[in-house]
Amino acid sequence: MSKRDFSPSHQVAGEPIAKKRSGLRNKQPIDYIALNEGDDKKLKHVHPHTEAFLACFERYENTKSVLDSKSFNQNFASVDKPIKILDPENSGMVIPSPKDLGFSDHDRSLTVDDITKALGEDYPVDVMDIQTQQNERWSMSQWNDYFSKTTPEERDRVRNVISLEVSHVNRLKIERPKGVEENDLVNILWDFVGIEDTKPKVTRYILMSAANSYTDFHLDFAGTSVYYNLISGNKKFILFPPTESNLQKYSSWCTDPNQNIIFLGDILTDGTAMELNGGDLFMIPSGFIHAVYTPQDSLIIGGNFLTVRNVDTQLDVVAVERLTKVPKRFTFPHFDLVMGKCCEWVLSRSTDKNVKLEKMTPAIMKKSMEALIRYMEKPQIKYKPVNYSSKRILIKELKLYLDKW
Numbered sequence: 001m002s003k004r005d006f007s008p009s010h011q012v013a014g015e016p017i018a019k020k021r022s023g024l025r026n027k028q029p030i031d032y033i034a035l036n037e038g039d040d041k042k043l044k045h046v047h048p049h050t051e052a053f054l055a056c057f058e059r060y061e062n063t064k065s066v067l068d069s070k071s072f073n074q075n076f077a078s079v080d081k082p083i084k085i086l087d088p089e090n091s092g093m094v095i096p097s098p099k100d101l102g103f104s105d106h107d108r109s110l111t112v113d114d115i116t117k118a119l120g121e122d123y124p125v126d127v128m129d130i131q132t133q134q135n136e137r138w139s140m141s142q143w144n145d146y147f148s149k150t151t152p153e154e155r156d157r158v159r160n161v162i163s164l165e166v167s168h169v170n171r172l173k174i175e176r177p178k179g180v181e182e183n184d185l186v187n188i189l190w191d192f193v194g195i196e197d198t199k200p201k202v203t204r205y206i207l208m209s210a211a212n213s214y215t216d217f218h219l220d221f222a223g224t225s226v227y228y229n230l231i232s233g234n235k236k237f238i239l240f241p242p243t244e245s246n247l248q249k250y251s252s253w254c255t256d257p258n259q260n261i262i263f264l265g266d267i268l269t270d271g272t273a274m275e276l277n278g279g280d281l282f283m284i285p286s287g288f289i290h291a292v293y294t295p296q297d298s299l300i301i302g303g304n305f306l307t308v309r310n311v312d313t314q315l316d317v318v319a320v321e322r323l324t325k326v327p328k329r330f331t332f333p334h335f336d337l338v339m340g341k342c343c344e345w346v347l348s349r350s351t352d353k354n355v356k357l358e359k360m361t362p363a364i365m366k367k368s369m370e371a372l373i374r375y376m377e378k379p380q381i382k383y384k385p386v387n388y389s390s391k392r393i394l395i396k397e398l399k400l401y402l403d404k405w
Contacts (some may be wrong), residue, residue: 218289
């Protein structure tokens, strides 16, 4: 993730500022020479890592990791690899159509022009130049002119929108897949505690990628899982699991002064590569390090979510964030609050202290409980319990509960 300033230059009246969906890394300054001159002019339209990415994609290509919606929902706790949903129409995912929005008399796919009308032409959006990985604040009208009214050949640069969160936009009623809704830890905790605070705005993003866009290797904040529905276009993903070795190599790469000339896909191990086309629904489990290439103009709706089953992995990724000094504004909002509420939720699940934790639904694993206790014990983690007199008492009760495992 680059050290760029995402603070808004202006804001639509009455609209809260949503969380930016950025990769988890401090990217070194770009040093691609003469982007506008001579033989290097081609770099304006082709990222330098594209060739290495495509070679790596071919090496790891996977077309077999597929699952139907019913199996995904029923076996969510055991799905630990990126998968494509075979029947997205049965997943519970609902995206408003142009007809629903009143922009068309017949059924057709959603477009960037429709998104612009729904949000308003003056709505602000952060637009990333894929070469510099720097953002500029545009209006949706400007973005729509660039994306919808120019061909890839006519565009001055290749640009990408990856941080447009719209869960607060009432007109865009997006329903997430059933498996996501049921297993989102924030959903579970907010229902349990009845928290008055607004839920973290990381659940519904619109991504709009121009042809030849490239997003370098990154982790989604706090190791969140991802659902990713490609409305139109084409995307290629390369993903690596969050093993101890891969996370260590990733951390080293994040702080390497030569980061920009190193293709991380040649260093990490046990990769998988998957191609998405219009209509595909993709699920990325917690902590997968991934890069994305976009051969065609693409429109995507997706989002992030924490899970009970991946508490330990999520805490591992948070440790990487802090090791690599990711700015707070690029981390999961109110993460420590969510972890504290998770502790109280675990203890509330049963009045019978002999009920084992793995019998809970959704289940929390022993290693996750141990990781959660270690995290909460850190003096820098501030949390005021609702049902316990202090964080110390809360941790004591957690340890007693864990002893009954």
